[in-house]
Amino acid sequence: MTLQNPPVNSLSLDFLTEFCSALEKLEMDKSCRGVILTSGQPKVFSAGLDIMEMYGKSPERCGEFWRAVQEMWLKLYSSNMVIIAAINGSSPAGGCLMSMTCDYRIMADNPRYSIGLNETQLGIVAPFWFKETMVNTVGHRTTEIALQLGQLYSPTEALDIGLVDKLVPEDQIIATATQTMTKWLAVPDHARQITKSMMRKPTIDKLMSKREPDIQNFVSFITKDPIQKSLGLYLSMLKKRKS
Amino acid sequence: MTLQNPPVNSLSLDFLTEFCSALEKLEMDKSCRGVILTSGQPKVFSAGLDIMEMYGKSPERCGEFWRAVQEMWLKLYSSNMVIIAAINGSSPAGGCLMSMTCDYRIMADNPRYSIGLNETQLGIVAPFWFKETMVNTVGHRTTEIALQLGQLYSPTEALDIGLVDKLVPEDQIIATATQTMTKWLAVPDHARQITKSMMRKPTIDKLMSKREPDIQNFVSFITKDPIQKSLGLYLSMLKKRKS
Amino acid sequence: MTLQNPPVNSLSLDFLTEFCSALEKLEMDKSCRGVILTSGQPKVFSAGLDIMEMYGKSPERCGEFWRAVQEMWLKLYSSNMVIIAAINGSSPAGGCLMSMTCDYRIMADNPRYSIGLNETQLGIVAPFWFKETMVNTVGHRTTEIALQLGQLYSPTEALDIGLVDKLVPEDQIIATATQTMTKWLAVPDHARQITKSMMRKPTIDKLMSKREPDIQNFVSFITKDPIQKSLGLYLSMLKKRKS
Numbered sequence: 001m002t003l004q005n006p007p008v009n010s011l012s013l014d015f016l017t018e019f020c021s022a023l024e025k026l027e028m029d030k031s032c033r034g035v036i037l038t039s040g041q042p043k044v045f046s047a048g049l050d051i052m053e054m055y056g057k058s059p060e061r062c063g064e065f066w067r068a069v070q071e072m073w074l075k076l077y078s079s080n081m082v083i084i085a086a087i088n089g090s091s092p093a094g095g096c097l098m099s100m101t102c103d104y105r106i107m108a109d110n111p112r113y114s115i116g117l118n119e120t121q122l123g124i125v126a127p128f129w130f131k132e133t134m135v136n137t138v139g140h141r142t143t144e145i146a147l148q149l150g151q152l153y154s155p156t157e158a159l160d161i162g163l164v165d166k167l168v169p170e171d172q173i174i175a176t177a178t179q180t181m182t183k184w185l186a187v188p189d190h191a192r193q194i195t196k197s198m199m200r201k202p203t204i205d206k207l208m209s210k211r212e213p214d215i216q217n218f219v220s221f222i223t224k225d226p227i228q229k230s231l232g233l234y235l236s237m238l239k240k241r242k243s
Numbered sequence: 244m245t246l247q248n249p250p251v252n253s254l255s256l257d258f259l260t261e262f263c264s265a266l267e268k269l270e271m272d273k274s275c276r277g278v279i280l281t282s283g284q285p286k287v288f289s290a291g292l293d294i295m296e297m298y299g300k301s302p303e304r305c306g307e308f309w310r311a312v313q314e315m316w317l318k319l320y321s322s323n324m325v326i327i328a329a330i331n332g333s334s335p336a337g338g339c340l341m342s343m344t345c346d347y348r349i350m351a352d353n354p355r356y357s358i359g360l361n362e363t364q365l366g367i368v369a370p371f372w373f374k375e376t377m378v379n380t381v382g383h384r385t386t387e388i389a390l391q392l393g394q395l396y397s398p399t400e401a402l403d404i405g406l407v408d409k410l411v412p413e414d415q416i417i418a419t420a421t422q423t424m425t426k427w428l429a430v431p432d433h434a435r436q437i438t439k440s441m442m443r444k445p446t447i448d449k450l451m452s453k454r455e456p457d458i459q460n461f462v463s464f465i466t467k468d469p470i471q472k473s474l475g476l477y478l479s480m481l482k483k484r485k486s
Numbered sequence: 487m488t489l490q491n492p493p494v495n496s497l498s499l500d501f502l503t504e505f506c507s508a509l510e511k512l513e514m515d516k517s518c519r520g521v522i523l524t525s526g527q528p529k530v531f532s533a534g535l536d537i538m539e540m541y542g543k544s545p546e547r548c549g550e551f552w553r554a555v556q557e558m559w560l561k562l563y564s565s566n567m568v569i570i571a572a573i574n575g576s577s578p579a580g581g582c583l584m585s586m587t588c589d590y591r592i593m594a595d596n597p598r599y600s601i602g603l604n605e606t607q608l609g610i611v612a613p614f615w616f617k618e619t620m621v622n623t624v625g626h627r628t629t630e631i632a633l634q635l636g637q638l639y640s641p642t643e644a645l646d647i648g649l650v651d652k653l654v655p656e657d658q659i660i661a662t663a664t665q666t667m668t669k670w671l672a673v674p675d676h677a678r679q680i681t682k683s684m685m686r687k688p689t690i691d692k693l694m695s696k697r698e699p700d701i702q703n704f705v706s707f708i709t710k711d712p713i714q715k716s717l718g719l720y721l722s723m724l725k726k727r728k729s
Contacts, residue, residue, distance in 0.1 A: 103391065120677040131684055136383045140622045141648055144685045148589065148678050149670065162384055184392065188473070191363040192391050198374055199387045230674070346634065379626045405627055427635065431716070434606040435634050441617055442630045 001026070002040040008047035009039055011094045013061075015050075016068040023075050033185055034082035036177045037102060039089050043113070048093030051122075055231045059219045066218045069094070070211055073129065076101035078204050080193045082184040086177040088170055091115040092152060093126075096163075100133045103184065103196070105163070106177050107155045108170035115158050120150035123230040125221070127214060129207045136203060138162045244269075245283040251290035252282055254337045256304075258293075259311040266318050276428055277325035279420045280345060282332050286356070291336030294365075298474045302462045309461045312337070313454055316372060319344035321447050323436045325427040329420040331413055334358040335395060336369075339406075343376045346427065346439070348406070349420050350398045351413035358401050363393035366473040368464070370457060372450045379446060381405045487512070488526040494533035495525055497580045499547075501536075502554040509561050519671055520568035522663045523588060525575050529599070534579030537608075541717045545705045552704045555580070556697055559615065562587035564690050566679045568670040572663040574656055577601040578638060579612075582649075586619045589670065589682070591649070592663050593641045594656035601644050606636035609716035611707070613700060615693045622689060624648045 001022065003009045011019075026032045039045045053065045076083060076098065085102040090113045099105050099115065107115065117134060119126045126134075126147055134143045142161050145151065158164045168176045184192070207214065221227060244265065246252045254262075269275045282288045296308045319326060319341065328345040333356045342348050342358065350358065360377060362369045369377075369390055377386045385404050388394065401407045411419045427435070450457065464470060487508065489495045497505075512518045525531045539551045562569060562584065571588040576599045585591050585601065593601065603620060605612045612620075612633055620629045628647050631637065644650045654662045670678070693700065707713060 104388075120673050120681055123674040123677050125677050125680045125684075128684060131681075136387070138384070139382055139625055140685070141624070144622070144682075145590075145651075147681045147685070149673055150677075165388075187363050187392060188366040191366050191368050191393075194368045195363055195374075195390045196387075198368075198371060199383070199390065347631075379630070381627070382625055408631075430606050430635055431609040434609050434611050434636075437611045438606055438617075438633045439630075441611075441614060442626070442633065 001035050001037050003038070003046055004040040006041060008044045009041050009095070010047050010050035010052075011069070011072070011098075012050040013053055013065045013068050016065075016072050020068070020071050020075050023079070027075070027079060027081065032081065033189060034084070034181045035079075036084050036086050036174070036181060037098070038086035038174065038177070041089065044089040044095075045085075045087045045091040045115075046095030046098055047090070048095045048097075051231060051235060054222050055228065055235060059223055062219045062222055063215050066215050067211070070129075070207065070214065073097065073101060073133075074204065074207065077133065077200055078197070080189075080196075082181060082192075084177045084181055084184070086173045087113075087115065087164065088173050089113055092118050097130055097133060099164075100137050104165050104180055106166045106168060106173055106180065107158060107164040108173050109155050109167040110170055111154050111156070113155055114152040115155070115163060116150070116152040117147055118150040118152050120148065122150070122234055123227065127218065129203065129214070132203045132206065136200075244278050244280050246281070246289055247283040249284060251287040252284050252338070253290050253293035253295075254312070254315070254341075255293040256296055256308045256311050259308075259315050263311070263314050263318055266322070270318070270322060270324065275324065276432060277327070277424045278322075279327050279329050279417070279424060280341070281329035281417065281420070284332065287332040287338075288328075288330045288334040288358075289338030289341055290333070291338045291340075294474055294478060297465050298471065298478060302466055305462045305465055306458050309458045310454070313372075313450065313457065316340065316344060316376075317447065317450065320376065320443055321440070323432075323439075325424060325435075327420045327424055327427070329416045330356075330358065330407065331416050332356055335361050340373055340376060342407075343380050347408050347423055349409045349411060349416055349423065350401060350407040351416050352398050352410040353413055354397050354399070356398055357395035358398070358406060359393070359395040360390055361393040361395050363391060365393070365477055366470065370461065371453075372446065372457070375446045375449065379443075487521050487523050489524070489532055490526040492527060494530045495527050495581070496533050496536035496538075497555070497558070497584075498536040499539055499551045499554050502551075502558050506554070506557050506561055509565070513561070513565060513567060518567065519675060520570070520667045521565075522570050522572050522660070522667060523584070524572035524660065524663070527575065530575040530581075531571075531573045531577040531601075532581030532584055533576070534581045534583075537717055537721060540708050541714065541721060545709055548705045548708055549701050552701050553697070556615075556693060556700065559583065559587060559619075560690065560693065563619065563686055564683070566675075566682075568667060568678075570663045570667055570670070572659045573599075573601065573650065574659050575599055578604050583616055583619060585650075586623050590651050590666055592652045592654060592659055592666065593644060593650040594659050595641050595653040596656055597640050597642070599641055600638035601641070601649060602636070602638040603633055604636040604638050606634065608636070608720055609713060613704065615689065615700070618689045618692065622686075 005015045026035060083102045085099040085105045087099055087107040091099050096115050096117050117126045117130060138161050155167050159167050248258045326345040328342040328348045330342055330350040334342050339358050339360050360369045360373060381404050398410050402410050491501045512521060569588045571585040571591045573585055573593040577585050582601050582603050603612050603616055624647050641653050645653050
């Protein structure tokens with residue numbers, strides 16, 4: 001599955017809706033047992049949640065957007081398929097979250113790429129299920145530092161802390177992901193699926209039982225004046241950098 | 244305590260019953276403060292649960308067997324004694340579980356030996372308390388990979404992920420275990436015991452409150468036709484390999 | 487903030503009360519966003535809880551003391567400020583607990599210093615919230631070994647297991663702490679604070695809901711005859727060592 005939302009695979013409402021629908025079709029298709037997730041854009045796996053969806057939008061629209069973000073996470077984290085991330089570019093915030101839902105993460109060994117949940121750097125906060133996905137991946141202490149500082153890690157650092165599982169030269173990333181997939185698919189499906197569900201169900205159930213409060217929490221936070229202002233500043237900084 | 248159930252220390256119902264009774268006697272014996280668990284068979288610490296106890300047996304018998312497996316885990320994981328595993332051979336599945344209940348694991352540094360919960364490779368699933376014992380030992384992320392792939396680790400790999408605590412040449416394993424025991428027994432018993440219980444009680448309580456559903460779950464899974472078939476295939480493969 | 491309770495910064499009732507009051511003032515002071523915690527005494531960061539407060543004292547006094555220990559932990563672990571430990575000396579027991587509540591730990595790279603929760607060595611037991619703070623820092627398995635053995639770690643060992651985050655030569659410890667503080671203060675306060683609270687609230691809530699039983703538990707344990715005797719032996723050993 002190749003992420004294609006030029007230029008940087010921002011996770012907009014439209015893109016998330018399309019992505020979830022495509023993933024659902026694969027999930028239903030009994031001949032599809034595994035998915036390799038990679039980017040069709042150069043240098044970026046996914047830039048994360050589309051800030052334009054959070055800036056100057058109505059509470060209703062913000063809520064609709066957040067529900068789609070939840071849906072993406074729920075579908076990926078609970079998938080019965082083997083999902084392998086072939087991270088061929090930078091992967092901040094929502095892009096890092098997407099990667100962390102996969103069963104295995106292979107990253108291009110390019111020191112100009114980075115990965116991490118850098119929300120605090122933008123003045124916003126990763127919600128509890130982002131946090132728990134990260135704790136399940138790198139443990140409590142590393143998550144505490146990573147989330148408080150909003151730290152982005154180089155591929156080497158990400159490998160050290162366990163945020164990715166393997167580094168390979170960029171031109172070998174799909175071949176390596178395919179080999180890894182072969183290894184995972186050699187395990188009997190039903191046993192692997194029950195095991196995966198046993199590992200992840202408590203975290204998934206937590207969001208399932210709190211979807212509405214989590215949406216309300218996001219909407220009331222993101223529509224606050226100071227948060228809108230700091231997103232505005234960030235967007236104008238991005239524009240300046242481009243020109 | 245030397246495991247003696249030739250040829251590979253399979254954990255049969257009889258062997259588990261005898262083992263638990265011997266362990267209980269030591270637990271009652273105030274002069275016994277520590278146990279070193281090792282194998283009297285060459286090349287194998289324990290081959291794990293005896294597949295013959297799960298193949299072609301009545302639901303009643305399967306349930307009786309599973310209760311004995313639970314009992315073994317409960318007795319070992321909650322023991323007031325210091326229990327050190329001297330892993331002088333391969334230790335797959337139930338053998339790995341047994342090792343993980345100990346306070347310290349010393350393994351023979353022989354690359355032909357391996358250790359791990361490889362249930363999924365046989366098409367079966369490690370239950371929640373196997374999983375939690377492993378999470379308590381190597382953390383969530385490593386457990387997620389290890390259990391899904393049913394991975395067996397070489398001694399060096401096992402040391403890297405924290406599945407064992409120390410590697411020594413095979414002929415030094417008992418001497419090293421004895422030295423380690425001396426260190427652990429130097430700590431005042433009551434303080435060490437309260438501390439051990441504090442660390443393990445939540446995991447133990449979880450199984451204690453779910454013993455019957457866990458037995459029913461095992462019996463209904465293991466007596467299913469496709470599971471019986473895949474165990475049959477596995478057994479005939481083992482027979483071929485021997486001859 | 488410099489700990490000054492000669493000769494070894496023992497955490498007595500008076501010292502804890504003064505410390506909490508000073509910390510509360512800084513917490514209220516909006517111009518203070520971060521605190522560096524270090525020792526004004528040579529060779530010792532803090533020797534931990536003052537044993538004189540637990541030896542030969544009335545149950546009421548013991549209870550008052552324990553409430554102050556809880557208060558210190560609650561205030562530090564839930565602080566909205568960035569708290570960095572500049573550990574310029576040994577830091578056993580309560581000193582280690584204090585360090586673990588901080589956001590970042592820098593230790594002087596002097597092999598004669600040590601750090602750890604060594605309660606079991608004295609025949610006493612670290613309570614559940616000491617344990618959970620340690621699990622949050624170094625994970626379940628390392629905590630299991632560390633607490634059962636009451637192990638004190640050299641700075642190099644402490645870095646290896648993640649009990650401290652950085653080692654520097656002793657004369658660079660404050661400069662390094664200041665640089666680290668600058669990095670942490672560059673993150674928007676409100677986002678960092680919400681994130682910190684999200685990581686720590688479950689652990690804090692657990693003690694908050696069990697303060698009184700935890701005090702009763704401590705008092706009934708510490709006033710027991712055999713415990714008083716073993717503290718007495720420890721104290722006379724300390725006296726002998728001094729003379």
